[in-house]
Amino acid sequence: MLEFPQMPQKAAKFQRERDVFLEHIRRLGLRRTEQRDLIMETFLRTEAHMTIEDLHDRVRRRDPSIGHTTVYRTLKLLTEAGLAREVRFGDNKTYYEHHFEHEHHDHMICTSCGLVIEFFSPEIEELQDQTAAKFGFVPTHHSLRLWGLCENCSISAKDTPTVPSGAQPRLRVVKTATHGT
Amino acid sequence: MLEFPQMPQKAAKFQRERDVFLEHIRRLGLRRTEQRDLIMETFLRTEAHMTIEDLHDRVRRRDPSIGHTTVYRTLKLLTEAGLAREVRFGDNKTYYEHHFEHEHHDHMICTSCGLVIEFFSPEIEELQDQTAAKFGFVPTHHSLRLWGLCENCSISAKDTPTVPSGAQPRLRVVKTATHGT
DNA sequence: TTGATTGCAAAGCATTTGCATGCTA
């Protein structure tokens, strides 16, 4: 069981997420297993975008016998249940982020350091709907990603006019900064 | 050589595109070959989003000996030269679209019939920049995709409350409808 | 003549599937 000392609201949220997962499994006539519990718990306690491989590594620290197939299958269940969401940042990797009781948001990805900023703009959402309406299009969901340089990297770039560049940066930091305009 | 009877402006554009490609190849110290010419020409004359496999099929109608590897490599050159652009519509396939002298645009994808609508909204672009600026983020490029039902499919859905659904639709139509608000 | 290009086969990757064994309910 996940423990959140001094963080009762996180513990409560985990309870709700676990209930959603167990209910999803029950509804499909599936079974609760130690592996699924461990994978769910590990996913929920990790506050970052992570790939399947990241998650598999973390899970194996607690149970080295778990295979990657089970991680794939469980992450699919978590996604179906609304606890996880797939995201892609253009580096040909599939990342997963927490989705339960998370507001919809979009992403800015720093192509220099890999920082990912989550943001939300009600104005952009509104304009998307208006634009879609002009084509008689009824949107159900969307994806907006901005690539560029984050504040730190654009300052560095100013200091060093010659862009070092070279290898693609590994996405490594996640800064959650959701707010309206 | 591509021929465009009664369409002198298309012929002229093809000239410019071919020049860009040849110049790109020359600049890199590479060589002009029949295969590259044929692939470029086939790509340029096809007015649709196409996968590598689509393009390979078309190319083979004129020269069955061309291998898929060469198509991959040439499409990479075309992309570098600014004539092609990779796009993804969420069906796990990589599509390529014409990019040369095309205005930037985004996509709406009908999840029922596969129609792809290209659109452009200066207001959305402006708001993206403003939103990025709030985070000190300097965007270089972006991707916005809206999924939902196109006009025809949302009308059909009204007539038939029970959505047939089932298999994922194959993206099959491209309607170019670029305009501002 | 030099070195880039080609097409085949094979290798890589990420993800999925088949299947015998193991384990929930």
Add this chain to the structure above:
DNA sequence: TAGCATGCAAATGCTTTGCAATCAA
């Protein structure tokens, strides 16, 4: 006890790489 779950190995599907033969400049 029935049949879902697991983990391995193998199969996919897409893309890239190694390499010998070929060809452009």
